[in-house]
Amino acid sequence: MLKVPEHQVAGHIARDGKLGPLVDDEGRFYKPLQGDARGENEAKFYESFSLNKEVPDHIHRYFPVYHGTQLVEASNGSGKLPHMVLEDVVSGYLNPSVMDVKIGSRTWYPDVSEVYFKKCIKKDRETTTVSLGFRVSGFKIFDHQESSFWRPDKRVVLGYKVDGARLALRKFVSSNSLADSNSIPNCAFASEVYGGSNGILAQLLELKAWFETQTIFHFNSCSILMVYENDSFLMKGGATEQAPRAQVKLVDFAHVLDGNGVIDHNFLGGLCSFIKFVKDILQIVEERDDIDTSRLENGH
């Protein structure tokens, strides 16, 4: 009953006989343990994290729930393989808009092999990882005009410079002509998705406060996943009352290491930079709305 996830925007994808994650109908995400040490390391992280009592409950909810490992039929037809069984974070959504943002100004870390170091730092310099402290890895947006998902080409996303990343974060919360690169994103959902007491920004700030003091883990090469349902902001009537809210989840823990008493300054710095980008968008939208309101009040 397992199938290829519909809403994955980055990472290995189970397509054309390749090994990748699978989902079931009950909200579970099956991630194959990668052959090398990375799979083991990620499973070990989930084991240790899910039992860790030093991590407060309000932080635990930013991580997918872990249900152990299980042997399931692999997506590449190579028979039964061990998979981590995780919460499928998009399972409560009908048409989720999803963005994967890899946090940190480097994806390598002390004591990696020279081969791995060189591979990482090349990509870190080519993307916005070094300059911004984060890079957009992929995203998809539900387009109401087309009643389908719009997703940019992976090569385009990885080619973003500062302005490209800023534009993507605006587009992600916009309702207008997504495929048209000349149109200016209207940021129609910015206040609801990024703003508010339960919005993305509030969640990011809660994570930031934890990262300022936690020295348990270093989240190398880890991503923030942002998910929301733009339907729920457009729907009229009573159907929206239980609409799934915009949420932040941390994912991809194959390179998590012990913090050994030092904060994860690499993740924290990148997170602060990302937060500033989100704040900037909210500020522009608020200023625009203020102008609109005062125009209305003045009869224009």
Add this chain to the structure above:
Amino acid sequence: MLKVPEHQVAGHIARDGKLGPLVDDEGRFYKPLQGDARGENEAKFYESFSLNKEVPDHIHRYFPVYHGTQLVEASNGSGKLPHMVLEDVVSGYLNPSVMDVKIGSRTWYPDVSEVYFKKCIKKDRETTTVSLGFRVSGFKIFDHQESSFWRPDKRVVLGYKVDGARLALRKFVSSNSLADSNSIPNCAFASEVYGGSNGILAQLLELKAWFETQTIFHFNSCSILMVYENDSFLMKGGATEQAPRAQVKLVDFAHVLDGNGVIDHNFLGGLCSFIKFVKDILQIVEERDDIDTSRLENGH
């Protein structure tokens, strides 16, 4: 009337006919413009920063006051050369203990030459720059038992790992046997120097708040200088009332670049890591003092 500064702990030093900074008796520090673009860049930074109205006054005080450039007799005997005239931040002190900490998890930045990139990243990986987000560049401590300054060897300092950096930050505020590497630093001055409403930690937190939002400058390869007078904490009687307080200054701006709307996540991440180290020392000292107090109260 210019002479070699007594209390410099890092950077080019005007000794043995080399080019380095000089000081006068009136609290001014003369820093020669380095021959390449770096000197120009630093002078340009000081010009622009000192006039910048977007930088709040309480932040301006963390930077040496700038008095323009001036042609003065260079320390290497090569005649008159242009020097930046700066506030000598240690001039108000009798026997200042000084530490220079270079902030950031990298000292290179986008668009540098491959030669410079390779030189920087090698040193960043060899020191604690990558692992901690900062590295101690040098320090000196006034030793009351010896009535002289104690300073560790430069090669020892640059060889610090995590524990070495932590120990240096404890030693910096200790009064006991500095030269003896087996003795445990007593952190006698920790509460007065790092703690309190005017202490180092409070100043670092003020800087952090600014770095979370400022997108004007990127302070690549810049240092935090910590200065205090341990005399003032030991002296009895009325002479201490105007003792110069512990202070933080930012120095070395040869590699400052425009922020272009992005926060300096590299500096901010390292600063947060450094803050956590200072907080950890204060916490240990507070716990120890609590135990001492309760022992006294219990008559032990």
